[in-house]
Amino acid sequence: MNWQSEHIWQSEHIRIELKMESRKISNFFWAFILFLGSLGFILVGTSSYLGRNLIPFFPCEEIIFFQQGSVMFFYGIAGLFISFYLWCTIFWNVGSGYDRFDRKKGIVCIFRWGFPGKNRRIFRRFLIKDILSIIIKVQEDNYKRGVVYMDIRGQGAIPLTRLDENLTSLQTAQKAGELSRFLRVPIEVF
Numbered sequence: 001m002n003w004q005s006e007h008i009w010q011s012e013h014i015r016i017e018l019k020m021e022s023r024k025i026s027n028f029f030w031a032f033i034l035f036l037g038s039l040g041f042i043l044v045g046t047s048s049y050l051g052r053n054l055i056p057f058f059p060c061e062e063i064i065f066f067q068q069g070s071v072m073f074f075y076g077i078a079g080l081f082i083s084f085y086l087w088c089t090i091f092w093n094v095g096s097g098y099d100r101f102d103r104k105k106g107i108v109c110i111f112r113w114g115f116p117g118k119n120r121r122i123f124r125r126f127l128i129k130d131i132l133s134i135i136i137k138v139q140e141d142n143y144k145r146g147v148v149y150m151d152i153r154g155q156g157a158i159p160l161t162r163l164d165e166n167l168t169s170l171q172t173a174q175k176a177g178e179l180s181r182f183l184r185v186p187i188e189v190f
Contacts, residue, residue, distance in 0.1 A: 013104040015182050021095030031086035038079025045073025134180045137190045146172035
């Protein structure tokens with residue numbers, strides 16, 4: 001298991017896959033970069049309005065407030081809102097959770113954290129005997145990627161991986177194969 005093996009625990013009867021969605025290093029990186037960039041835009045817009053250099057190495061006389069400075073200030077405020085949103089999703093750990101497959105009890109549990117509110121905890125439970133198959137849907141774009149689904153009788157296909165999870169087609173096939181062997185259900189490829 002060379003794909004995310006640190007997030008999987010498996011015994012003879014139980015398999016647990018931990019999902020770490022919002023607290024990835026890339027999300028921290030982009031939230032931080034977006035925050036710094038939007039602060040820079042706000043400082044440049046404010047400098048052009050005041051006519052003083054708030055950023056020592058950037059001459060504000062070259063930027064006229066109406067049109068350029070006001071637009072930069074607006075972009076800075078918009079960037080702060082987007083950065084705040086990213087920091088909130090990281091803080092609340094949105095999308096994280098686990099998939100628990102228990103052959104002994106015959107139950108599959110899928111749990112995810114959502115945004116605060118009435119439906120913060122997303123919990124779905126299925127019987128293993130209702131699982132028809134594990135489905136691999138291949139997306140052919142610049143990269144050949146696949147998404148793993150679990151086809152459940154009366155519920156349809158429920159995604160177990162995301163398209164942006166950056167699994168190669170070999171890793172996707174390995175994940176689907178391991179899960180198929182554990183649950184003792186067939187694999188379908190679309």
